[in-house]
Amino acid sequence: MEDCLFCKISAGEMDTDxxxxxxxxxxxxxxxxxxPVHLLIVPKKHIADLNNLQPADNELIxxxxxxxxxxxxxxxxxxxxxxxxxxxxxxxxxxxxHIHFHLLGGRKLQWPPG
Ligand code: 5GP
Ligand code: ZN
Numbered sequence: 001m002e003d004c005l006f007c008k009i010s011a012g013e014m015d016t017d018x019x020x021x022x023x024x025x026x027x028x029x030x031x032x033x034x035x036p037v038h039l040l041i042v043p044k045k046h047i048a049d050l051n052n053l054q055p056a057d058n059e060l061i062x063x064x065x066x067x068x069x070x071x072x073x074x075x076x077x078x079x080x081x082x083x084x085x086x087x088x089x090x091x092x093x094x095x096x097x098h099i100h101f102h103l104l105g106g107r108k109l110q111w112p113p114g
Contacts, residue, residue: 006098010044020071024063027071027103036106037075037082041067047099050088068103077105 009016010026020027030038041064072078082105087094
């Protein structure tokens with residue numbers, strides 16, 4: 001995916017500081033944080049959005065949740081609470097079409113979302 005920003009970032013081509021990485025995912029701080037903790041958990045595999053998720057990706061998605069749990073503990077928001085969210089499509093306000101999960105915490109988040 002030549003023109004995909006998160007493919008470039010996850011491949012290490014953008015000089016991004018990763019706060020975590022392994023063979024399947026990278027994690028970095030959102031450039032426009034919406035909470036004191038706002039991390040993006042991004043698979044190295046290009047999947048455009050949730051609509052393109054395949055059954056073969058189930059292990060990857062489970063892994064992402066395990067990474068989210070680990071990052072929440074590392075950023076000391078495990079007990080106070082946090083949100084893990086993946087926006088999909090226009091109404092979901094997705095802006096980067098490479099699936100990713102926002103980990104948000106460090107303040108009281110609102111529900112329902114705007
Ligand atoms: P989406 O709107 O697709 O759910 O989330 C995309 C997120 O990526 C946004 O929160 C946006 O601030 C973040 N973002 C976009 N470009 C960059 C970038 O170059 N670096 C970082 N760290 N975050 C980015
Ligand atoms: Zn991509």
